[in-house]
Amino acid sequence: MITIPYLTALTTYFSYGLLFAFGQFRDFFRKIFDWWHASNLEGYAPICLGLEDFYTRRLYLRIQDCFGRPIASAPDGWFDVVERYSNDNNKTLKRTDKISRCLNLGSYNYLGFTAADEYCTPRVIDSLCRFSASTCSTRVEGGTTTLHKELEECVANFVGKPAAVVFGMGYVTNSAILPVIIGKGGLIISDSLNHNSIVNGARGSGATIRVFQHNTPSHLEKVLREQIADGQPRTHRPWKKIIVVVEGIYSMEGELCKLPEIVAICKKYKAYVYLDEGSQLWGCGKNWKRRM
Structure with missing residues (x-):
């Protein structure tokens, strides 16, 4: 039985394919028309080429009012x-x-x-007057304010940890944190539908990357078992660290992560869990509190 999300996706791709086919059909007759009425202009190169020009003329312009x-x-x-x-x-x-x-x-x-908002708006205005809209610098070079420190203390107290670090955006959080907590000799097992920020962070870490089927704990366990048995490439030494990377809610699909099952598997094989919660990053797994 086809569910509504899959039906919506199918109709979307069908509509896109229909527009593409009709666009190509019209371009074919346009070339014939232009051949009969050749332009005498010389020395002018087209601004766009190939599919970019086709997309702009035949697809985007028809629906640009939506953007x-x-x-x-x-x-x-x-x-x-x-x-x-x-x-x-x-x-x-x-x-x-x-x-x-x-x-x-x-x-x-x-x-x-x-x-x-009667509560937030006055405080935002006061903060802008005192700190401006931006520090115009990275935090390590002078971009840290008292607000950053207060926020980090608040977050640390809320999650019950000794310290916390705040980043300016979620993409940077994933791409910057992963290379810090794991490197060469480590193993990252990533959900196949993880966000691109996680993909870039994993690549930048230098660790070996393996992928398991989206939100499928059974396949995760199979990959974990195989990788622990094989060890590192060529040397077959034990992995220095194994991190399983998942999202709490997958932003593109809207699906909830099967976190209890995944955490149970990671505890069984003594692996870490890196959970991306969109606006928050939580670390949980075997002895995570003690090691961090």
Whole structure:
């Protein structure tokens, strides 16, 4: 039985394929028309080439009104969208004075802080006046403020750890932390659908990387057992450290990680679990608190 997410994906790919086929069909007749009405202009190179030009003309321009929509209010849960129109088949869009009230379903504003809030807004304004919008420097070179230290102490107390470190963005967190906690001689076993930030962090660590089937604890156990038995490549020495990397909620699929089963397997084989929770990073596994 086909579920709704898979049905949606199939219809999306079918629609995209249909647009692609009709676009190629129209381009074929366009070439014939241009052959009969050859241009005398010389010395002008096309701005875009190949599929890039095709995508812009035949696909993106038809639906560009879906992207970059101007708004006339704070990007809250509900916001005002400025309506636009086109007289040249969506090549250019012109704004109108009409405004539509729309539900915001495509934003990172999870906690609603982009809109005016009687508690948060005054404190944000006060922080901007005292610290500015950016430190214009990395933290190691002078970009650390008292706010960073207060936040790290708060996070450490909340999770019950002696210390915590705060990064400016989630992508950098994964790509910078993994090379620190594991290196050459270590093994990273990554979920096949992990975020690209995890992939880049794993590659930059120098550790050996193996992949297990998405959210499948049984396959994870099989990979763990095989890798522990084989050891490091060529030398077959035991691994210095083994880390299993998963996400709490897979951002592209919206699926929950089978964390209890994965943690149980990692404890069985004495491996670490690196859990990416989007806005938080948690370490759990065999003796994780003691070793960290």
